Amino acid sequence: MPRSRRSSRVSALEGGREEEAAAVPPAPLTSAQQTEAAAEQTVLRGIFEIGRGSCDVVLSERALRWRPIQPERPTGDSKYDMLCKEEFIELKDIFSVKLKRRCSVKQQRSGTLLGITLFICLKKEQNKLKNSTLDLINLSEDHCDIWFRQFKKILEGFSNRPKSLKILLNPQSHKKEAIQIYDEKVEPLLKLAGIKTDVTITEYEGHAVSLLKECELQGFDGVVCVGGDGSASEVAHALLLRAQKNAGMDTDGILTPVRAQLPLGLIPAGSTNVLAHSLHGISHVVTATLHIIMGHIQLVDVCTFSTTNKLLRFGFSAMFGFGGRTLALAEKYRWMSPNRRKDFAVMKTLAKLKPEDCEISFLPFNSSEDVQERRAQGSPKSDCNDQWQMIQGQFLNVSIMAIPCLCSVAPRGLAPNTRLNNGSMALIIARNTSRPEFIKHLKRYASVKNQFNFPFVETYTVAEVIVHPRNNSSRYNPEEEPRETASENSFPWNVDGDLMEVTSEVHVRLHPRLISLYGRSIEDTNDSKVTCNCL
Numbered sequence: 463m464p465r466s467r468r469s470s471r472v473s474a475l476e477g478g479r480e481e482e483a484a485a486v487p488p489a490p491l492t493s494a495q496q497t498e499a500a501a502e503q504t505v506l507r508g509i510f511e512i513g514r515g516s517c518d519v520v521l522s523e524r525a526l527r528w529r530p531i532q533p534e535r536p537t538g539d540s541k542y543d544m545l546c547k548e549e550f551i552e553l554k555d556i557f558s559v560k561l562k563r564r565c566s567v568k569q570q571r572s573g574t575l576l577g578i579t580l581f582i583c584l585k586k587e588q589n590k591l592k593n594s595t596l597d598l599i600n601l602s603e604d605h606c607d608i609w610f611r612q613f614k615k616i617l618e619g620f621s622n623r624p625k626s627l628k629i630l631l632n633p634q635s636h637k638k639e640a641i642q643i644y645d646e647k648v649e650p651l652l653k654l655a656g657i658k659t660d661v662t663i664t665e666y667e668g669h670a671v672s673l674l675k676e677c678e679l680q681g682f683d684g685v686v687c688v689g690g691d692g693s694a695s696e697v698a699h700a701l702l703l704r705a706q707k708n709a710g711m712d713t714d715g716i717l718t719p720v721r722a723q724l725p726l727g728l729i730p731a732g733s734t735n736v737l738a739h740s741l742h743g744i745s746h747v748v749t750a751t752l753h754i755i756m757g758h759i760q761l762v763d764v765c766t767f768s769t770t771n772k773l774l775r776f777g778f779s780a781m782f783g784f785g786g787r788t789l790a791l792a793e794k795y796r797w798m799s800p801n802r803r804k805d806f807a808v809m810k811t812l813a814k815l816k817p818e819d820c821e822i823s824f825l826p827f828n829s830s831e832d833v834q835e836r837r838a839q840g841s842p843k844s845d846c847n848d849q850w851q852m853i854q855g856q857f858l859n860v861s862i863m864a865i866p867c868l869c870s871v872a873p874r875g876l877a878p879n880t881r882l883n884n885g886s887m888a889l890i891i892a893r894n895t896s897r898p899e900f901i902k903h904l905k906r907y908a909s910v911k912n913q914f915n916f917p918f919v920e921t922y923t924v925a926e927v928i929v930h931p932r933n934n935s936s937r938y939n940p941e942e943e944p945r946e947t948a949s950e951n952s953f954p955w956n957v958d959g960d961l962m963e964v965t966s967e968v969h970v971r972l973h974p975r976l977i978s979l980y981g982r983s984i985e986d987t988n989d990s991k992v993t994c995n996c997l
């Protein structure tokens with residue numbers, strides 16, 4: 463519903479009588495007040511039927527306001543004042559306008575004009591966005607034409623909103639419903655907003671990367687991925703790779719990557735949707751679509767994962783140890799339904815719980831400006847040698863997260879103290895402990911209790927991490943069935959829900975605000991509804 467408020471300046475509808483009554487000449491306005499006053503100046507004024515009654519409707523630079531037209535009453539009637547309360551919508555919340563016509567089944571086009579329909583993006587509870595309509599009814603063609611053209615002009619003025627999008631859709635995500643989600647919920651809204659689309663349905667893993675390497679992106683304002691975390695991360699990686707190539711950068715030794723040229727939209731259609739959930743505060747298709755339509759942009763931190771001077775990939779989060787092994791096992795059971803596969807893999811990995819023997823070096827996050835600047839300029843590791851710290855031992859799990867990683871099993875996030883663009887990563891280490899204690903720690907993610915409040919869990923805020931496995935204990939063992947990893951001598955990593963197999967150390971670097979994603983800062987929610995079947 464549009465917002466309503468008791469107007470403090472009823473004289474706005476009385477054509478300036480307030481100014482005449484003033485005895486003292488007004489003080490000169492400050493520039494902020496002048497801007498404010500200009501934004502409130504009437505652009506159009508007319509009568510429309512809104513809801514069930516006729517309304518006096520005023521369009522200014524910033525808002526559309528209306529007030530029911532009532533017969534005159536004696537002054538001081540407070541009930542009357544209540545009835546006449548003004549309602550308004552801000553123009554920045556409108557995303558489309560159409561002429562409203564009555565069309566019979568036979569009459570395919572140009573039925574009788576009824577008025578104008580405005581399509582609005584409404585903010586609901588828990589970061590949710592919803593599309594809604596406001597009908598302005600007036601049967602006069604001329605009257606509606608003037609207002610319609612004015613609304614069109616206003617919409618054209620929102621230059622940050624995309625007009626043309628490249629869509630990449632993974633038909634295999636979750637239970638293969640991405641196409642249906644796109645057709646039923648996303649495309650109709652994009653069409654309504656007048657956004658042109660070019661859809662490619664990906665055919666195999668890695669298709670998005672090869673496509674974005676070559677394809678013409680000149681005419682597009684953004685790229686949208688319809689799928690789960692694996693797809694979203696792959697598209698982000700592809701856009702960043704392309705940006706480095708376009709800038710003539712060698713990706714392997716890369717210290718200061720350049721920003722991706724186009725913003726990326728994430729429509730959640732996977733089984734976990736951690737990236738979309740972290741970005742929007744909710745995993746909700748319409749919310750994600752409306753953020754894209756409204757052109758809401760957020761700069762988000764990205765990590766590079768490299769091994770001995772070779773870039774493995776760009777990504778947002780990673781797990782090594784329990785998280786990596788669980789994913790490697792789940793991938794072996796692709797024939798199962800996504801939820802069963804994941805639950806089964808968690809149970810089986812817990813049953814065979816074993817620590818990784820490794821050395822973890824990390825550079826603690828230093829928020830001081832000159833350190834940040836040196837890092838931004840790509841100072842090599844040796845420049846900050848004195849700050850590097852090292853821990854070693856037996857670790858059950860190592861998580862490195864640049865974003866909070868919200869999901870249904872961890873509504874506050876796997877890394878609740880991290881933000882999307884705070885320039886740092888969370889390093890969360892679970893040292894070796896008993897299985898029941900580790901399970902207790904995992905269960906805490908779904909509860910309101912602090913999941914880090916265990917003697918075997920350590921958390922750090924870091925800028926860089928190097929994870930160096932020290933022995934072969936976790937590598938492929940042919941005695942174990944089924945094989946957990948695809949190749950021998952490799953360690954499984956879970957990078958944004960995608961399996962990455964690496965034989966040696968992995969160097970993770972944070973790159974602040976490297977990619978623009980369609981979304982807006984989220985409000986923290988205290989959602990305690992949690993769905994986890996396996997623990």
Ligand SMILES: Nc1ncnc2c1ncn2[C@@H]1O[C@H](COP(=O)(O)OP(=O)(O)OP(=O)(O)O)[C@@H](O)[C@H]1O
Nearest residue numbers: 635636664665689690691692693732733734735959
């Ligand atoms: N046509 C395709 N066939 C098989 N795999 C594909 C295809 N298109 C894309 N992929 C790959 O599928 C992988 C997983 O997809 P995605 O992440 O979208 O779904 P999911 O695994 O169900 O969701 P989530 O990662 O959120 O759990 C991605 O890494 C992507 O590269």
